[in-house]
Amino acid sequence: MDSTVSRHDGGVDSPQHHPDHPDQSDQTGPPHSSGHAGPENSGNSDHSDGPGQSRSPGPSDDSGQRERPHGAIGVEMSEEDFDRAVSDALEAIPPALAERLSNVAVFVEEEYEPEPWEDAGTELLGLYDGIPLTERAGMPWQLPDRIVIFRGPLLRMCRDREELVEEITVTVVHEVAHFFGIDDATLHSLGWG
DSSP states (O other): OOOOOEEOSSSTTSOOOOTTOGGGTTOSSOOEEEEEEOTTOOOOTTOOOSTTEEEEOOSBOTTSOBOOOTTOOOOOOOHHHHHHHHHHHHHTSOHHHHTTOOSEEEEEESOOOOOTTSOTTOOEEEEEEEOOGGGOOSOSOOOOEEEEEEHHHHHHHOSSHHHHHHHHHHHHHHHHHHHTTOOHHHHHHTTOO
């Protein structure tokens, strides 16, 4: 996989998976959008916020909300260094998996923009938007899947640069795992929640 990371302004001009989209009429089943939730996520404890949405809050309190680490006040990192950390996380994927990771565009966006059915305060660290590899039954072609890493929530939730790089890696691995069809429960049990 080419680990080029693109900056994106919020999804206005990117391909969106929509059941009525003419280019996607041959898909077998609904597209998936699965997000890695940030520290201020105010979704329900079942982490489901609407059609095709799945939340994975990681370490949480009893409400299922991702907690801000004690003492976290945020950390600064340039856009260039952040993009490099995302690229490094992609390059750390074992070669046997990386070669199967195709037709996926990776973007860095500043903030997640909640869907109309979501709470306005919803924050995500990352988002996978596409059809998992396990559900692509004989599709001759399709639009690229998207993985989006949200810079703002990651910067705000971490105490220092080392923690930020670790959280970027966890978020990238989490979203790539969704591409391979691994669900949130399995990711959490493996420590990648």
